[in-house]
Amino acid sequence: MRPASALTCPGCQAPRVEGLECPRCGVIYARAEARAARKAEQERAAAAAPPEPAPFEVDPAWLVPPPDLRSDAHPLETAAFDAADEQAVHELRLRLTVVPVALFLGYLGATGSLRFIVRLFTMLVHEAGHAITAWLCGIPAVPSLWVTSMGSERWYSLALVLAGGLGALTWIGWKLRRPAWVTWGVVLLTAQLFCTLLLPMASTTALIVFGGDAGMLVLGTVLMGCFYVRPGSYLHVRGLRWGLVPIGALSFWDCFSTWWAARTNTEEIPFGRMEGVGLSDPSRLVEEHGWQEGDLIRRYVMLGVVCLVALAVFHGLHLYRGRSRLRDAVRARRYQDP
16 A cells, blocks of 8 residues: 555645646656655654764853962962983082092091002002192103102293193183183193292202192092082093092092191101102102201191182082072972972
8 A cells, every 4th residue: 555645746745646747736756756755864864863962161160260279379480390400409419428428438548457558549649749740840740650750950842832731721711611621721820830930940849849748638639629520521421520539538638647647746757768769758858958847747737728628618619509409499399299
């Protein structure tokens, strides 16, 4: 049996007659039926599809900040604690502790039962003190084990080469904005000009002999100060500063402890003769250059105290420079910790 819709015209609903089109409205039956079938299919598909989600609506109450997030309760910006800050704080901790600990351990090593072994290392610094003093005076010198070979006259060509090197160090430091290079260049160049041009030869020889133990004090302090080199420098990146600090501490205490003890006991002064070398440095200063024992002790002790004070000031200066970075890092970490 045919459905009722098939007995009427799809356009005007009049009774359907035989033929291709309706005599009343002129609708072609086949086209009208196809159009009606497509419309019914679309309606069924729309009914089967899931409904569209409703638009997201924000509750106005959510936009009101809670009491603890008011702008007057917290700073406008919170400092960020990044990896660079972490490294800076770690470096500051190292600079705070390493040199004082090295001084303490160096004192124990230089005054303990292993003092002979310690002098196998500090002897090199002692001979370097002789050689560097001779170079600053314009005299050629070659340091070696237990002895430093030196010339008997000034070589002004050597002095000119050394002055050129120190001048180049100063100029490069000024161009690269490295104050430490400029300072070292100016200080050493001034010392060289004075020792080479103004110091008589007799005083020059005494100064070179004095420069052995004096070099242990001064160079030991400089080696310990190398721990404060600029981050990213060669000594810092390669870790060489970790080796220079203990050598400097041992060298300083190996010399300073001897002369400090000689203040109350002159038998601590290393007078005598070394086999294959000759008189010791204190014996040469007293017997050949006429220095008094008291003057000898006082000059070494004063130089050691000056080196300790300079190292303490240098230590405090670097901590003072890093205080602002440490304060900012601690404040940033406090904000980020839950």
